[in-house]
Amino acid sequence: MKIRLFTPGPTPVPEKVMTRMADPILHHRTKEFSNIFTEVSEILKELFQTKEDVIILTSSGTGAMEAAVANHLNPGDEVLTIEGGKFGERWGELCEAYGVKAVRKAVPWGRAFTPDEMRETLEKKSDYKAVFLTHSETSTGAAIDLRKISEVIHAKSDALIIVDGITSIGAMPLKMDAWGLDVVITGSQKGLMIPPGLAFIALSRRALKAMEACRQPRYYFDLRKAVKSLQSRTTPFTPAVTLITGLLEALRMIQTEGLENVWKRHAILADSTRKAVRALGLELLADSPSNALTAVKIPELLLSAGIDGRMKAKGVIVAGGQSKLKGKIFRISHLGYYDIQDMFAAIGTLEEVLQEENWNFEPGTGVKILQTNYLRLIRK
């Protein structure tokens, strides 16, 4: 059986990236690897839309989230975390682990915190050291209006703006410098189209300053070491060499397609997927959906049908719900290496399972809408 990944990380890795990583291994202190590292670093800046360096860590995305907390906030500092899902909550947990006082603003899962709500929140109290945001919440498929929220924060507060861009970078516009973001992180197995094992973090000048004043214990994730090593185009500890080599191939693909076109492709696939799902009589979880993934509510009647398990059994690996959403939603990823032809597999298989369950819908509607909506949008 052909297996197709529709999970929001790991996402499918392009064939030429996989084979590139099977090349004989390079030593990390050689000119050859240094050239790869330099080119990777340059393209990463473009991806983050920043002039600052992007630090590469060998860890999962959570490692970069921890680095964001452990390098910029001292015990006792007050911060605001916006928590509308499992990964938003992780910001709060990380702050607590490091003795940082987090005002943890809970948002119903699936709802995107709005710029107006941010304004109201900061009008009550604004002297936070940092505000922690999740651009695209992977557990709910909701995306915030990061540009406008950052504008509000800058107008009301001196807080550092720290952003989890794990499933947004490479999928949706995120403009670090233009939007005044201070710390932006992402992971490798998402829009960057390579296997898990690398995380990325970019720091503004303000963030670099805060880093120097930070007294938290840290070593492997001590970004001062990483910043220093970057001057000689290297990393303080042995990096995941093969993943970085693969990353170069993946980043070159993004460059060739053009970042704006990559964002547009994600927007079109996401919109078409959402319309197809709705055409099947299903509802989306997110009120403001991310272009990285589509979270679908499982209707009451189908709660015991095990939709995502049945799709998996047919080779289409979608993601189930996490934490309190377990069994209540399933998530279809269109993040990274996807085109419209891939999406037929996801929607077609979903239709197959729905038919087996005698769900009331016109067979073929999903793939039909997928096709027509896609063609309409790319011809615009």
Added chain:
Amino acid sequence: MKIRLFTPGPTPVPEKVMTRMADPILHHRTKEFSNIFTEVSEILKELFQTKEDVIILTSSGTGAMEAAVANHLNPGDEVLTIEGGKFGERWGELCEAYGVKAVRKAVPWGRAFTPDEMRETLEKKSDYKAVFLTHSETSTGAAIDLRKISEVIHAKSDALIIVDGITSIGAMPLKMDAWGLDVVITGSQKGLMIPPGLAFIALSRRALKAMEACRQPRYYFDLRKAVKSLQSRTTPFTPAVTLITGLLEALRMIQTEGLENVWKRHAILADSTRKAVRALGLELLADSPSNALTAVKIPELLLSAGIDGRMKAKGVIVAGGQSKLKGKIFRISHLGYYDIQDMFAAIGTLEEVLQEENWNFEPGTGVKILQTNYLRLIRK
């Protein structure tokens, strides 16, 4: 030009491990990956010679070293670190980063701290919370007698025994349970024959207890999370899936060869390399050499010859000296996926460079000794 790696990490990755990692990527929360993870976990126990679980981290080896400090020692705790090279010093640095009071015992680089010296040291003071050791010091090529030193520590102190086995595991006998070691760590790009990106840490019952009493801030390297996840055969954060898949292939190779045979192969290659180097009129740095790598002193007359750079230019990538040994030694690795035929390339190329420098030796002596010593030892 054919490139051959003789560096003590990354070490060469077997072809079938590389191609296995190029298979379509698996999602980490699937049965298929869970089976791989379970088999990997079982073989790792054998490699560490322990009945305890071996935790897999996505990081470099330093991440596991940090986890060892951050999960077992509180600020103000007094520990003893034995520092005979760059990696021994890292234990001291890590302790300092976490506010742990380290009595940092410096050993001349290249000398192996002896069981007698450990006895003397503990006779002066023995109430340390932990003793930090480096089994095989990668920066100098020296190996301690870990079995005897552990015996001495157990006789004199209740300290936890925390061991950097980064370049010893898979190269030399290390028996965690039998020798009473409490925390043992290693990395992936060493004796385990896979690319960098994974680290491993095993904990004794005593270490598990100390972990529960530890108050250090930690999250990504919080081993309590990892221990909990192991119960359901998984990891708390997305692991480096492709590296773990490759690891299974590599561990199966070790199992097929047999761990005792792997140790013996390393001992024979190391002994033959050392004898070949000496036959060329060169001296070893280490008084008690590791079987993972051979560190060679650069003679006064050849200090400006750039021996390691010239070998690299011929496709034989050896490692130079680190920190205070920069320019003074070069290091030939025989750690992991090596056989005697590989070692001819290292010694042959070294002879070539020495001849170009008019170094006084009988041409062909190195490879001759390599061959004769090897055949003598395997026929024993």
